[in-house]
Amino acid sequence: MEYRKLEKLNVAPSLLGFGCMRFPVTPDQQIDEEKAKALLDQSIANGVTYIDTAYPYHEKKSEAFVGRALSKYKRADYFLATKLPVWMITETSQVRAYFEEQCLNLQTDYIDFYLFHALNKERWENIKKLKMIEEVEKLREEKKIRFIGFSFHDEYPIFEEILTYKDWDFCQIQLNYVDTNIQQGLKGYDLATERGVPVIIMEPVKGGALAKLPDEMEKVFKGIHPERSVASWAFRYVASLNNVKVVLSGMSDMQQVEDNLKTFTDFKPLNTKEMLAVEQVTKIYNSRQMNGCTGCNYCMPCPYGVDIPGNFAIWNRSAIYEDMNKGQSKYDALDDKKKASACQTCGVCESKCPQSITIIEDLKKVSKLFEKK
């Protein structure tokens, strides 16, 4: 297992982190504890020391399960990361109350990496208004938290504002090789590096989308390493960035665990030839997109209720993965009010789109494609 030192914090967790939001589940959607424990045990036995959970994962049951599953290990042998559900907080005193509940569930009296969860502009304003940072700092003074950071889901200017607000111990961002310009993008990674803030990566495989690619793209990777999985390329891409200290993977089965362990044991960053292959695959991926919607949500809300990014995501995904059937069933599952065909062409959305997408025109195309009948 590769371990990277976070110089600033003087700790060296495993480069592969176990994300606890996609445990295997039973038919009634509860965590399959036996299977999930086996995944954690196998990962820990092979050197994983960074375990990342959060208050809302698995309908708020992830933390308590993780607490039970890790109780047999020595607390000092692993790093525990969890997150404050900032959107649920309406009074400053709730910060401590949530933290204590989390510690109780996790069967610990301290958290190594404590994050303000999924920050965006609105949540950030609320954090400042309710002085949540000051509350979390108090917990650190009491030695209940070791390191303070945040995870992020918004656009670059907000990222810059948050990152430069204080001297953060670390930050957690979403990054993968096809989305280097989405959300904070690589520009945000560079800013964190410049400011000496260590980076933890989430969704390196784009929610599983980069674990299985259409033949044309898969061939590029298999032509170089026939024995390596397609997913391993996505992990190696982000882990090749020097200031990335942990790469999270929400592992759901033993095959993923074993494949990831292979990737991160005796880890090798991408070489020039491999990097060119990633660029080639990205080019094909982008050329298949129907439009450049990044899902940023700036065009929302639509006064008539159309889910603009949702429609474009279905359209783009079905084109990239050549899977019209899946696209059709996803479109059919949308509430009628949210469908592209509900657009009243009022024009409110178009001027808000940073990608200058002709939203009305494109929604017509989506509607024509999926509502042939």
Ligand code: SF4
């Ligand atoms: S143009 Fe259509 S999608 Fe855009 S805001 Fe108006 S109704 Fe909604």
Ligand code: SF4
């Ligand atoms: S249509 Fe434009 S504004 Fe709306 S989500 Fe997509 S990229 Fe963002």
